[in-house]
Amino acid sequence: METALYLIPVTLGDTPVDQVLPSYNRDVVVQLRHFIVENVRSARRFLRQTDRTFPIDDCTFYEMGKHADEHLFAQYLQPLRNGTSMGVISEAGCPAVADPGANVVAIAHRQSLRVIPLSGPSSMIMAVMGSGLNGQSFAFNGYLPVEPAERAKRIKTLESRAWNEGQTQLFIETPFRNRKMFDALLSSLRPATRLCVAAGITTAQEYIRTHTVQEWKRATLPELKDIPAIFLIGK
Numbered sequence: 001m002e003t004a005l006y007l008i009p010v011t012l013g014d015t016p017v018d019q020v021l022p023s024y025n026r027d028v029v030v031q032l033r034h035f036i037v038e039n040v041r042s043a044r045r046f047l048r049q050t051d052r053t054f055p056i057d058d059c060t061f062y063e064m065g066k067h068a069d070e071h072l073f074a075q076y077l078q079p080l081r082n083g084t085s086m087g088v089i090s091e092a093g094c095p096a097v098a099d100p101g102a103n104v105v106a107i108a109h110r111q112s113l114r115v116i117p118l119s120g121p122s123s124m125i126m127a128v129m130g131s132g133l134n135g136q137s138f139a140f141n142g143y144l145p146v147e148p149a150e151r152a153k154r155i156k157t158l159e160s161r162a163w164n165e166g167q168t169q170l171f172i173e174t175p176f177r178n179r180k181m182f183d184a185l186l187s188s189l190r191p192a193t194r195l196c197v198a199a200g201i202t203t204a205q206e207y208i209r210t211h212t213v214q215e216w217k218r219a220t221l222p223e224l225k226d227i228p229a230i231f232l233i234g235k
Contacts, residue, residue: 001031002116005080005108006087007101009094009120010046012228013203017049020121020202026050028118034079034086036062036104043089064088064100074107081111092228094122098140123230124170127198130208131168133234138168146177148184155188159233162193168234178224181231189213189233197222199229 006028011020029050037043040061047054062076080086088095088104094117095101108115128135141158145151158169173181178199185195191214199207199222207222210232 001028001085002114003080003083003085004114004116005077005105006032006085007095007105007115007117008087008089009118009122010042010089010092011049012092012121012123012201013205015202017046021050022119025118025120029087030054032085032087033059034062034084035059035089036064036073036076036086036101037089038065038091038095038100039063042091046089064104066100070100070103073104074111076104077108077111077113080108080113092123094120097122097124098142121202123198123201123228126201127170127196127208127230127232128168130198130201131196131232131234132210133168133194133196133232134166135168137166138170138232141169141171143173144171144181151181151184152188155185155233159189159193162233163235166235168232170230170232172228172230175224175226175228178227178229179221182221182224185231185233186213186216194234196232196234197224197229198232199224199227201228201230 008029011017035043040063044056088101090099090101096105105115124140128138144154161167162169193213194210195213195216196210205227
């Protein structure tokens with residue numbers, strides 16, 4: 001196996017590992033003993049799901065979550081500089097995409113270290129795939145403002161971009177606030193704007209629907225509480 005920083009995707013929910021991840025990923029993972037992770041507990045659980053006999057106690061974990069000191073990230077890569085491959089694991093989906101792993105990858109590139117992304121589920125890409133909206137040009141905007149007036153203003157800005165540039169706009173919300181986001185979209189967007197809700201992707205709760213705002217207002221809205229969701233708007 002080539003010495004590198006391997007970016008290791010994980011499942012997006014309780015989906016079985018072999019349902020969404022190629023067997024090659026397992027072949028790589030079982031050879032690694034150093035992991036830079038967003039959350040140690042969830043990373044350990046993922047490794048056990050990948051291989052029940054995985055020697056967790058022989059591994060070293062370096063945390064890159066929201067409370068981690070980014071100044072330490074360069075130090076985390078010392079095993080790789082010494083010739084030992086390492087892995088990066090996010091809490092869900094692909095590491096380094098809307099994820100602190102991007103900072104680790106940036107440091108690796110600055111130090112001319114090999115970076116190898118492995119295949120796996122990306123909720124953003126799968127949402128675009130399933131939406132029917134423009135997949136040639138799209139942008140992920142992270143979280144929108146929580147304050148209602150600022151949020152409405154931001155929604156209008158993204159809608160204008162979708163109409164004027166034909167660029168699909170993606171964003172997320174904390175799951176318990178999904179319904180408030182949905183209501184804000186329906187009250188702020190023009191009737192002809194297309195709105196897609198992609199929730200629980202790859203899980204048993206998966207829900208992906210695209211309608212115009214006018215159509216959504218006549219429909220029975222989905223129950224999205226506590227389900228990770230991506231909202232997409234397009235022309």
